[in-house]
Amino acid sequence: MSYRLIRPLFFALDAERAHNLSIALLRMMPTPAPLQADPMLAQTVAGIAFPNPVGLAAGYDKDGRVAHKMHGLGFGFAELGTLTPLAQPGNPQPRLFRLVEDKAVINRFGFNNGGQGAAADRIARYRRPVGEGPVIGINIGANKEATAAGRANADYATGVTCMAPLADYLTVNISSPNTPGLRALQGRAALDDLLGAVMAARPEGGPPIFLKVAPDLEPADIEDIAAACIDHRIDALIVSNTTITRPALQSVHAGETGGLSGAPLTDLSLGKLRDFRRLLGDRLPLIGVGGIANAEQAYARIRAGASLVQVYSALVYEGPYLARRINEGLKALMARDGVRHIGEVVGIDA
C-alpha cells in the first residue's frame, strides 16, 4: 500500500504513539534475507563492507528491536540506540513533535531506553557474524545521573565493554541536546579524557569507534574535535545530531524545547560536514546526517565529503521505502554524471 494513503492515519496519532506503532509493525515483518551489495554503491568504510551508503540514523530503534529488519527496506546499515548502561525513562511526555509544515521534528526524549543489558540480550538473538548479516551500529550514551555527577566517561567505557561484541561499529554520542551537560563533552579537554577512556575500553580486535557531533559548533570547536579524532584514532565522524537553534519555522510546535531535525537542518548539517572535510581531507571518513530527504540531497552530501549518509526525520514524511528510493536515485544521478562507483565522488565538491 502506498505510504501516502497510510500517512494520515499515522499523523492522526500522537507522534510518539505513531512511532511505537511503526516499530510494532516492523517487528511483525519476517526477517528479510541479507541485502546484496550493489556494485555501484557498495563501499568499505572503516573496514566494514557497506552494501549501500544509506543508513538508518540513531534514535528510531533505541532498544534494538528492529535494526535487523531495516535492510529489508533498502537500508545499507542501521544504527540502534542511544543506549545507556542503565535503563531510564527519559523526559515526561509529550516529548516528540511533528512540524508538518516544516517537514521537521522536534524531540526531547532524553535517552529513554531499556538499558544496555536488555538490549544486548535482544541483539545477541539476531546478530550474525560480520559480513553474514546486516551492518549494525550501536550508539552509546551516558545516563542522566552519571552525566550530572561528572561520571559520563565511565558510562561510555561501560557502553564500549558491554556492546562491542555485538556491534559492527560503535558510535559515541556526545551531541544529544536533551541530557544536560552532555554536549559539554565536545570541548577539547573533556573530549580528550572521554576518547582516552573509550579507546582504553575497546577490546583487542573490537569494532571501529565513530563519534557523533552536534551541528551547533563554532569554528574553534570544529578544529578541536577534528584534532581529537585524529589524536585518538577515531574511525569515523558522524555529522550531525539535531540542532537547538530555530531557523525560521512555520509550525505551531516551533517553540517546543528539544532538538530540531528534518528539512530545516539540511543546510546547517551540510555546512558543518564541509567544515570538517576542509580540516580533515580524507584522513577520516565522514557520515552525513541531517535533513536528507531525497537522492539529490544524499548525493550532495556525498560529494561534499560524506562516505555514507543516514536518515531519520524524512521517513516520517516520505515513508518506509525512502532508503530504496534514495539508492535508486543515486544510481540515476551517477549514470547522468558518468560515475561508475560512488567512491569516485566522495568529497569531489569539498
Ligand SMILES: Cc1cc2nc3c(=O)[nH]c(=O)nc-3n(C[C@H](O)[C@H](O)[C@H](O)COP(=O)(O)O)c2cc1C
Ligand atoms: C525522535 C528522534 C530521536 C533521536 N534520538 C537520537 C538518539 O537517541 N541518539 C542519537 O545519536 N541521535 C538521535 N537522533 C538524531 C538523529 O539520529 C539524526 O542525527 C538527526 O535527527 C538528524 O537527521 P534527520 O534530519 O534525518 O532526522 C534522534 C532524532 C529524532 C528525530
